[in-house]
Amino acid sequence: MKLLDNWKNAFDRLEAEGMAVLQEVETDVTSFLDRLKQHLIENPEPVFAVLRRVQPILFVKNTAVVTRFEDVQEVLSRDDVFQVTYKDKMEVVAGGSNFFLGMQNSADYERDHSHMLTVIRREDIPQQVAPFVAATAESLVAASGGRIDVVGQLSRIVPTRWIAAYFGCPWPSDEDLATWSTAAFQYLFTDIDDDPAVAAAARDASAKTRAWLDTSIRNRKAQPSQSGTPQPDDVLGRCLALQNAGVPGMDDSTIRTNLLGLFVGAIPTTSKCCTQALDELLKRPADLAKAQDAAASNNDTLLADYVFEALRFNPNNPVVVRLSVQDYTLAKGTMRETLIPKGASVVAATQSAMFDDRFVDSPNEIRAGRPPYLYMHFGYGLHTCFGQYINRVQIPGILKPLLKRKNLRRAVGDAGQLTYSGPFPSTMTVQFD
Template sequence: MGDYLSRIEAVPAVQRWGLVRDWIFTEPLPFFAEIRRERPVLVLPELTLAFRHADCMTILRRHHSFGVDLYKPKQGDYFMAQDDTAVHWREKSIMKSVLDREDIPAIRAWVGQATKAALDAGGGEIEAVRAITRGIPAGLVQRWFGFTDADPDRLIEWSYWNQQDAFWNQPFDAGFTRDPDGIVANRKRASLMLGLYLARLIARRTVAVKLGSDATDPVTRLLKLAFSDACRFDVKNVLFNIGGLLIGATETTSHTVTNALEYLLGNPDLLASARAAATLPDPALFDGHVDEALRFRPAFPYYFRTCHVPTVLAPETPHAVAVAPGTNVLAVSHSAMFDAAGFPDPEAFMPGRDQSDSFTYGQGIHACLGIAVAKVMVPEIVRQLVLREGLTAVSPPDYRGGRVPEAWQLRYR
């Protein structure tokens, strides 16, 4: 038995999740290597955790067997808190339609220009979280999603508290999260303020639509759809879904950009290779460096689901475990991306690697709604940063005791 498993079994069962959780965040790769080999499905009192690629795919792709029950108390009737329902099917389809993929090149160009302008304004030193990693996606929400008159600081705040509660304040986080009740209260307050803002925005856009507006932002297009009675999608649905655009875009982008850049800065040879790729005429040739950096340092090391149907994980192996309905499970996707069964030669940093089976943007019906936008916004922000000569971190990102970067001072020439 390996060192990690020995240490797990040496403590009372109620203390084991604390150990495992700490290793997931502080020494993931050696821990994952041992656990995939010796106990790829780990049963704890609070959770069952899966560490191999195939089992993580099973959990995330079989939405009838493993559902998003834990999102419901946080997100209510929003379609992402539902599995394969009519509402989910319809509203995700609508939202994909209004996020025109034809706009992706223009979005990338805007992100590049906005990031460059922020760095120019910094004059050689910048607090990157507010100005860049949160500031640029908040600006994108204003410019491309129709929140033109919004206060960017409020947009950031509303996204932050909703994501804090949904992703980092679950029952299995009890005892590890500071002031969980305070997070819930802040999420409710943020949601109320966001709702008030959106109600005013919708009222203004409704007048514009009635007067024949030819605007093409998602807010206007969703209102036109709602007023057309073409499908079961009314103004309340508009409010929920445009709020979801904001919440999903800002905080996740911040964490993802920070992780990718920090990993590159910590590996000078990779940074030099990424910088060389960043100077090429086709920016897409740079993107694989960010994809691989995020495989090594994902923003979310796991995804959580609740078992609905009796399921055997690691079937037909000596490690098979039967998971009963009602069990909360973690698909430890960071580990899965280092399983050679899914990623050949996983320890190698390979910018040209096929990322189809990656978990960076999720898998299954709950994969990132805005993946097409995210897959240009994230690498373009990182590209603009690595292009700056002499880019260094003054200190590591400041997490302020939580799980997301709150501040990060960078210097450059």
């Protein structure tokens, strides 16, 4: 009997300790997998590089990961087959209505998109955007005294001030607008796990954004009758001029939705691109020196080349995602042709396309002068970024005053490293002489 008791005790102990050991192993494996997943999300190109060779269209768990240049463009140009899925969240953020990024190719899409092209004009870029960005960025860098947090003191502030001034909507504070747009953007585009905390923050932020835009529209409409002055020629003034002319689809609430959608897309993206491009240049002293020479000699085209090359190594979004609404054979007639069934998610790996050496020579090098069609930082096809031409000026324009400074370097210690809050850079401090 005693022997049996001893055995039982021994088994109980083994069971308890064994479970503990197993739990330890499980925790280790889970945390390893979490870290691996996080690493893949942050730095997917090494995996894309393997896929481009071995399995260019990978289909697992009803999701197609598309990695070659021409296949990514095929997906993004077939907007009738591979559709955007932003509508539901867009309606939450915009207070019940959809914004054109959440729409399929339709009459409403064309109406809203073309109205915004009418009020946000290419000729504004040299006349308004470039000088505003140059002056604002220079004043922030000059005031920093040689040590600046690129995110908090520069890259979040310039697009915030620019968009509020360009729209003609007096802003509550830099911090408010940057925080609101970032919360809404995170919910709309990066919250793949549908985190309730992210949704709650976005609801709050977007309610405040809508209130800000409503007040701006109301005040502006009250202005001419009070003072008799004409509408200022800014985005809001141009929207109201279309409204006054009786253009359909330019009522106050549609104007608000359009401005809100543009606002949300403009601030966190610009800040992220500036910080990540600079981080990549700081990792490559020889390329940093070339970018600094371009800045010093005011060669803005060359400077933009270096900035967008650097950004390929850590772009704003390495992929865009679509939903397949019909069966479709992708890359038909090639060895890699793959049937994408209706209902599948399609991950168009735009970063991978920008590293596809069938199209991009020596993709792992930073090279100025590549043709613009090789870049997909701003997407491709119907939903190509509305701000793409602004971005080409604003992102290098924000970095230019910093790059002009001598002995630009990371601050020592942790402060000099790029750190994140969720999907967005939160700090990276640099110093200069």
